[in-house]
Amino acid sequence: NAGVTQTPKFQVLKTGQSMTLQCAQDMNHNSMYWYRQDPGMGLRLIYYSASEGTTDKGEVPNGYNVSRLNKREFSLRLESAAPSQTSVYFCATILGGAGSDTQYFGPGTRLTVL
């Protein structure tokens, strides 16, 4: 099992360009999350999907959109990238429901916006 995978690993964009970050999991988990990590800020929640077909905003959703394509995949889209979106992006998943308590993280996507 691959667990949680993210593509691409690295990306450099120019201001105004668009791109989609992909996250896929083979753990049969229901809930998926997108976080961004910035130096000295910890990780902050961008969007999450509690179950297939639902999405909700997190702490820092501005400038992003998401799609829960199916149970396995949760993508994050930057429509018009800005330098402030330079960050490391992590996808995480959790089984969901009573008794589940551990989020599993992907390896991250390092994005630079020039």
Next chain:
Amino acid sequence: AQSVTQLGSHVSVSEGALVLLRCNYSSSVPPYLFWYVQYPNQGLQLLLKYTSAATLVKGINGFEAEFKKSETSFHLTKPSAHMSDAAEYFCAVSERGNTPLVFGKGTRLSVIA
């Protein structure tokens, strides 16, 4: 709203010395608490978690943490630091196990030979 405060953005210890990383939380409901470790250029790995069972929690790599409700703390300790413990450590809280995590800003641990 929940929040996490990690005291000290950088902690430096000698190899073999005690490691103590501090975490205080704020939560209006009984919290679930987590410590994650991040090695350079890698993702986050769960070290240990508190989910309302035993207040002293043992994790991987010899780490443990104690949940103290009266102090709203969940400090991470390890009796003897190893060079391989050098990494960034994040404390996180959630309302229930399956809700989004709120992270602290992280503490970078350096281990000096």
